[in-house]
Amino acid sequence: MSLIPENPCKGVPLDFIFVIDSSRSIRPNDYEKVKTFIINLLQFLGVGPDATRVGLLQYGSEVQNEFSLNTYSTRAEVEQAVRNMEHLATGTMTGLAIQYTMETAFTEAKGARPVSLHIPRIAMVVTDGRPQDSVEVIAAQARQAGIQIFAIGVGRVDMKTLRAIGSEPHSEHVYLVANFSQMETLISVFQSKLCSDMCEVVDHQCQHICVSTPASYRCKCKKGYVLNLDGKTCSKVECGEGVVDLVFVIDGSKSLGSANFERVKQFVKAIVDSLDISRTGTHVGLLQYSTKVRTEFTLSRFATAQDIKQAVGRMQYMGRGSMTGSALRHMFEYSFSAKEGARANTPRVSIVFTDGRSQDDVSEWANKAKNAGITIYAVGVGKAIEQELREIASEPDDKHLYYGEDFDKMGEIANKLKTRICKEMCQCENVMRFQKQVTEKLKNLAQSNILP
Known part of the structure; x- marks a missing residue:
């Protein structure tokens, strides 16, 4: 029985990149479950050049870009590319993968839309182990560059590592499940996050304008005002x-x-x-x-x-x-x-x-x-x-x-x-x-x- 809705949600267009741990600690049958999770997640995203664009990279000791944001224009093509992925079965260079995501995957040359269009940039990192490199600084830089990061840990992943990767609030962006079979329980969670207009369902307290993003929102000020450091109130620009x-x-x-x-x-x-x-x-x-x-x-x-x-x-x-x-x-x-x-x-x-x-x-x-x-x-x-x-x-x-x-x-x-x-x-x-x-x-x- 499918847990997936028949119709895509009416959420805002996204530039969405999956960052998949393909290390040797993941068993072949669990690797297939990761593919299934991705395909199921795609079912409620309206994939297309003017809708949500999807890219995917997997990493072990090195980063392998499977497809970029501008490679495919239909959900069917993306699904087939996911099915064709092959397990790398090497190390766990999570920091390197996040760096590639920030510096290469989210560039206009790879299909990311211009920052001026305010299309949310989403990275979903799925990992099952401790990184062999540092993630804290590079993940912070990626978030500062405007990338919203969801961190999904499976099995014995250190929660501290996941929090270092994921955006805040961590309660909305960081998830840990006991095994790969339980990843399916997150589908409905992400459907809600990626399809909801957060400005309508939360007490955002934005003084001027609330702008929805997946699982979150940001406050914006009217022309002639700037956002204060509290991220909510605005001050007139004298x-x-x-x-x-x-x-x-x-x-x-x-x-x-x-x-x-x-x-x-x-x-x-x-x-x-x-x-x-x-x-x-x-x-x-x-x-x-x-x-x-x-x-x-x-x-x-x-x-x-x-x-x-x-x-x-x-x-x-x-x-x-x-x-x-x-x-x-x-x-x-x-x-x-x-x-x-x-x-x-x-x-x-x-x-x-x-x-x-x-x-x-x-x-x-x-x-x-x-x-x-x-x-x-x-x-x-x-x-x-x-x-x-x-x-x-x-x-x-x-x-x-x-x-x-x-x-x-x-x-x-x-x-x-x-x-x-x-x-x-x-x-x-x-x-x-x-x-x-x-x-x-x-x-x-x-x-x-x-x-x-």
């Missing part, structure tokens, strides 16, 4: 039309740690959300530094906040020394050059983040940058040195220096910094508008022969 060239200089040293580096990414995204980013609006660039300096993206690279946040989510943590002075030199000499997208007559601002003492001098290049008209905000956390922060920051200190004892203070700092930058953008806009008006009046007077 001076939304202010224009600056902004370069982040981000410490990626070993003392930070990969988990805190993810929190720094969130900090950057919060600032980006408060800005009016476009080709004619604010431009953003970003450097990461450790022992060396790396340009993650230049001022001219992206023209939307969404693209910038995606790039921030993909950043790889450097994790070595802390050469803040070198980073300041790079920012001064290259980041604000015309070649990298800096514009004439546009205010230049840099936000420098660090969590500890620099291994080189910061004062020389900070002073050169400030003397060249670059406004620098210094943000320090934890063991950051106050004297160094003062040397980096523009004056007055109380408007350009921010410090938190630990990373829990990052949200508070982000809110204060957004307000301060906004106010200064307003002042810059007003000054530039006044200068333009004066220039035009002088020009008119000259044309009227009132001035010599």
